Amino acid sequence: xxxxxxxxxxxxxxxxxxxxxxxxxxxxxxxxxxxxxxxxxxxxxxxxxxxxxxxxxxxxxxxxxxxxxxxxxxxxxxxxxxxxxxxxxxxxxxxxxxxxxxxxxxxxxxxxxxxxxxxxxxxxxxxxxxxxxxxxxxxxxxxxxxxxxxxxxxxxxxxxxx
Numbered sequence: 001x002x003x004x005x006x007x008x009x010x011x012x013x014x015x016x017x018x019x020x021x022x023x024x025x026x027x028x029x030x031x032x033x034x035x036x037x038x039x040x041x042x043x044x045x046x047x048x049x050x051x052x053x054x055x056x057x058x059x060x061x062x063x064x065x066x067x068x069x070x071x072x073x074x075x076x077x078x079x080x081x082x083x084x085x086x087x088x089x090x091x092x093x094x095x096x097x098x099x100x101x102x103x104x105x106x107x108x109x110x111x112x113x114x115x116x117x118x119x120x121x122x123x124x125x126x127x128x129x130x131x132x133x134x135x136x137x138x139x140x141x142x143x144x145x146x147x148x149x150x151x152x153x154x155x156x157x158x159x160x161x162x
Contacts (some may be wrong), residue, residue, distance in 0.1 A: 066142035089133030
């Protein structure tokens with residue numbers, strides 16, 4: 001022989017990914033190029049994110065009409081003191097005036113955060129101050145996310161007799 005290597009022909013048992021390449025004197029199919037893999041991966045990830053975004057939008061941004069009856073008290077006491085109702089009206093007013101957000105606490109312990117649906121959003125304490133320390137019935141749009149309940153108040157009334 002004159003120094004040339006003999007060539008082997010491709011057999012039908014070797015999967016065909018691309019043209020064979022001479023490696024260590026054997027013909028072996030080359031694997032797909034990394035660029036093709038990356039393009040496929042990017043396409044998959046984009047599709048996955050699009051599906052997740054659509055799911056998140058349809059589940060978390062839909063609001064339902066809800067009527068809630070509960071106590072108006074400051075959020076700090078609702079969480080740190082574990083209260084089932086306000087200590088007093090004066091206490092709820094003092095905390096709200098110092099900046100603690102007022103919330104609505106149902107008898108079952110569910111807390112509803114009053115929110116605004118306007119942009120820019122406004123705090124709802126001014127609207128709730130007349131009811132601080134009192135039992136109310138609130139109707140509005142309920143939004144839930146991550147275990148939290150937020151309520152855009154449409155109507156609020158004293159529920160002292162309920």
